[in-house]
Amino acid sequence: MKPTTRGTFAAVVTGVAAVMGAAAATPAVAAETVPVAVPLDGVERALNLQTPKIAGELPVPMPGGPAGPRHVEGRMLPERVVPQLPVGAGLPGADLRAPLPHLLGHGFEHLGVDAPASALSTLTPGLSVDAPLTAPNPDHFGLPGVKAPQAAVLGPLLKTVPAANVGMGAGA
Template sequence: MSFTRLTVRGTLAVFAGCVAAAAGGAAPAAAASAPSVPVEVPLGGVEDALHVDAPHLSTAAPLPIPGAPEGPTYDEQHLLPQGMLPRVPLGTELPATAAELPVPQVLPTDTVKQVGLHTEASPVHAESPGASVNPPLTGPRAERLGLPDMSAPQLGLGVPDLRAQPGADLGLG
């Protein structure tokens, strides 16, 4: 598989996700029972107004489900616990999407009837950024009769993380 094909597949998967997000509209009851919300794109008016075959789109909008963040960890070298602002994990699944666009027959020898875009469901895992801070003091020192030492102030930021493997297939039918 070439790099160009992967890039095209990734671009198409992002495009399909944007279409699903922009389309909107679903029942609240479906949101409570499933990890994704079905998206219906009403295109019946396009057929009547323009007298052309309307494209078909079936997809869903993913609902991220937060996980349990890790609690702060305590260390004798630091005055405050590390991970005061914890990283929150999120998980969801990009839903399968199918889009078919009818192609008008321009030439009498044209055999292409439609262009289709299909994506498979794929898991998505993300983590929000986190932070740790330490003031310019250490914990109590026994050799100093319980008084803290001076230290350099510290600030640590956890970078956000996003892992997914979206893919799409574009075909002529």
Template sequence: MKSTTRGTFAAVVTCVAAAVATPAVAADGIPVAVPLEGAEHALDMELPSVSGTVPLLKPGSPDGPRYVEGRLLPDRALPQLPVTSDLPSADLRTPVPRVLGDTFDHLAVGAPTSSGLRARTPGASLDGPLTAPRPDRLGLPAPKLPEAGLLAPVLQAAPGATLGLAPGL
């Protein structure tokens, strides 16, 4: 194979790989389905259908260190990282043998991704055992007790779910 043919082939393969990988990166979540069709055929009965979506986490930009007057080290030396995502969704449908009459055939439980998830990772705030240089001490720092603080993680979400009876599966 000539080198120009190999170069053209490599360019085509690269373009195809980029075209295939782009939708996966742009997706908000990964759909997951539990395959139970084989068990339905083996057992000769209707089984529940289970599916869902696993969301992808989107990290944000961290709040940088804040310089505070009178401190030797900046505040929030280890900044908190914000993370946003959707909640995982789930859909479960199971057959019901007409318990509530002839019109209801299945029970459905759904947890939609209608609400978002916002979180912040833990952070730390430290300060050294010396103060900032002081003019009354000829520019020398004064000793003090070191300080350490932990910034608590934050998690905000409003999950919801639905439960229903309906005809058909």
């Protein structure tokens, strides 16, 4: 093979390897939550008793694209001068299992709380204003008319549906 052919082949193989590596790394980067475990094994061994099992999930906030200003017929200024920015994340999740040494009788050996991470979507506050002039009026030789100025604050939005399960049962 010529040196130029070898160089081109090496560049193509390197590019393919980079694309394959990026494709393999994408799911880890695009994770919505990060698992968090609380290590209590050392306490359990040192004190020779059963400790609670605690784990959680922390959400990773993901900003979205803002809905920019849009023109509305009859207004001089566009609507939503300061656009609202959507941010998607989640509420943290928790999983807790605490041992109960037969306090409530046989069959109740642990207390468990499971609160999975739940989706949370938000919109930041925004601003919409309108000038104290109307659109050009053909009856007034194309000059705009006068009207009361308008201003509106677009309130923030918060949407979520949290859930949790509490239960007791057998087993550790």
